Amino acid sequence: MDKLLSVIIPAYNCESTIKQAIMSTGVYQSDNVEVIVVNNGSTDNTKLIVKEEALNNKNIIYRESKKGVSNARNKGIETAKGEWISFLDADDCFINYKDNKIHETLLKSKYDLLIYNYLVGQSKIDLYSMIKEVEHSKIIMKMLENPTKFLTVWGKFYRTSMIKENNIRFNKLLRYSEDSEFLIRYLLASGQIEFNESYIYKYNLSENSTVRSYNPQLVAEYEKAIKQIKIDLENYPTYKYSLSVFILMQINLIMVHNIFISNGTNRIGKLKSICKKNYVRDALNSIGLRDAKNIRLLPLLLCKYHMYIFASLIYKIRIFYNEKSIKNDKNK
Template identity: 65%
Template sequence: MNELLLSVIIPAYNCERTIIQAIRSAGTFNNRNVEIIVVDNGSTDHTKELVKKEAQNKANIIYVESKNGVSNARNKGIELARAKWITFLDSDDTFTTLNEHELEKVLLNSDSDLLIYNYLVGNSRINLYSMTKDKIKKVSVIMQMLENPTKYLTVWGKFYRTAVIKENSISFNNALKYSEDSEFLIRYLLNCKQIEFNKHYFYKYNLTENSTVRTYNFQLAKEYEKAIVQIKSDLEKHPIYKHSFSIFVLMQVNLIMVHGAFAKENTNNGLYQLKVICNKDYVHEALDFISLKDIKRVRLIPILLCKYRLYGLASVIYKLRIFYNNQKMKK
């Protein structure tokens, strides 16, 4: 039997409407060298039955269960993975119809530790390859990724060497509810030697109204803060990333504002919460590392306004961004 080339890990939780589509999209690469590990983490609907039925007479589909939580599910998948490479697929997303032989050729011949592909968000194309092709050194790539977390710091759409994960004991932090994938990826980046970008579109992130990042959660700020503190610790021995980490922190503040403080469902005073967040030590520290020259990053404009205590103007921009996001979702 040939050595397994790829382990596809799919966390599954109450996803009866989408899980089979996800599994079958992974089946695009269905051959003797690929295993699909579906990890149910506490589903109460028919997910379990559907996956077991799909796995009948298909030796490469493995169904297992884990404790609740997506991090526990992914860690279980890593524990069981036997292939040379690992990739992650969320249960409501799909792989594109990338040529199976092209992918197999890349995975067999690449000398890199991390392969990053372009991806789709709904019908929008996110071309990471074109944005990063001039970044040759690992340090410059990591800086680019930290400074653009919503585009780069997702665990999906990438291929990881199983040996790098297991030899460095890299796992998902189950104490984090948000940005746990970013934290995992950052630790992986620090341990890998070479990163490679591929121009093909491999992953499709399907937009849904029920997506957790689109649903207001009053604990959002506290949960993001946990992740920020952990990632700061991860980077402590790498001062070269200090400025990039500061931008990462402020991007997380943007997420807290758009999906928390100024979210429609939030009945509290968004302006007040913005001031509270901006007075946090980790935000103060990040603001000290940026200046007006960073205004070229459009998404930093509202938080730069906060640096100069122009909170009212910043709140207007956040409200406009929420309105724009809602209009996009209706299309």
């Protein structure tokens, strides 16, 4: 490998943030980092900005792909010459990159996956403190049961050889949860996982995020991802319960980011309809009153016992606090 680290940035209409993202990677401070920016159909000045940066630094590499974040990330993987790969979204950034001595950690690490803490807006997400297990299977269970915190592709460092030797790529047919599906397959192929207590990534909240806007195709797209992840895990009975929790967490996302933000009527009817689908009903049958202490499962437990009105109230409250969090972060 020519470099220690390849940072892959999918770029789509990100002229206002792409330069900050590139600069946050440490590419201007270390010759051991390469940044691969993959433009996937931008119609603004993204291409010009990245090409100008590439002229100033030979370790900034410009590539193009077909539309879609999976196509962009796969192009980045094909291009990568680093021993490690990390993914960075164009509107996010690495933080305290040099202070956290990432290079020293990567040089010494014997692990297949390094996972760091991160920020969502101004809120700290402390994954390091959440993981007490050292057994590989138990870590995967914890990650499956907490997908919104753990199953993001960013904030992590992957061995390039592990990705390429196992032919792990992003599924181009998926529009949602494609990063979770990629990471699950990587987890199944990997050996030991290391968690680091440093905060190295900032996920910037946006009111314009695609998952915060009503999309009539979102339910079908999430279902497509769920079915693929079920196939990925079908030979691993150890993760049966954790997979059920993962599926129910996806249903939460569908409700909060789709059904209950729409202006349409019969939202409770749509909730009932989704809960009657076979894959959701099977997942609901895996949980019971013992899971009531898990606040995230509470609306699904209410659905299991046909208390849909109370479940809908919880979803509406969650949407209210999500919107409030975005506005508060924007005003800071």
